[in-house]
Amino acid sequence: MTTKKPPVPVALLMLVGIIAISFSAIFIKWSSAPASVQAMYRLLFTSLLMAPFVRPYSGALAKLRLNDWLLLAASGFMLALHFYCGWVRLNSLRSPVLR
DSSP states (O other): OOOOOOSSOHHHHHHHHHHHHHHHHHHHHHOOSOHHHHHHHHHHHHHHHHHHHHGGGHHHHHTOOHHHHHHHHHHHHHHHHHHHHHHHHHHHHHHHHHO
16 A cells, blocks of 8 residues: 655644644734634634645545535534533523523
8 A cells, every 4th residue: 555645744734723723812812802703703714724725635525425425514513512512501500690
């Protein structure tokens, strides 16, 4: 089995991710926007920063089978459910204290 060298060095991808994460706390501290708007912009800017590095791998998306897409959708749903359950737990504990 031969291994194919990735078109973009993994170390470069990690460096971009670490820099993006490092600066996010500073930008959030400076912001006065609501949390949902902050989260939306964090995802938007991270996606824009990472988009040029994803382009060489775009052919792999065409090769995914239906089963792979269903697994991706299921994992996304479980992640959303995880955050929703955490939100419900925090709000149900906090609401009696704030009233």
